[in-house]
Amino acid sequence: MSVISTGPKSGFEIRADLLSQAQxxxxxxxxxxxxxxxxxxxxxxxxxxxxxxQFVSTEEVIATARQLNEFVTEK
Structure with a gap:
């Protein structure tokens, strides 16, 4: 099932996407x-x-997501 975006993503959606990408x-x-x-x-x-x-820690995922977010929000 595909969900079509109807507008800008919420902060929650952006954070969830960054966490998923980082993981x-x-x-x-x-x-x-x-x-x-x-x-x-x-x-x-x-x-x-x-x-x-053999695993990725939660801390590593969060730290990497923060790095991705910093890159995305650079001006």
Missing amino acids: GLLEGNLYRDNDSVQVHNENFPNDKRSLKD
Whole structure:
């Protein structure tokens, strides 16, 4: 189901969008980093690296959303 916007987004909608974008960005970075470690470990079995954290913290999401908001609201 698609929702068509009828006007400017509310502050709540903007914050929700920024949080969603921040979470997606951080999770994508985490998955890419872990994929890189797995490929390295397959290619260099004598030089294994550890996987990074398997989750993104709420604090990281909020901090990244704030950075995105600062960029968006720059004049």
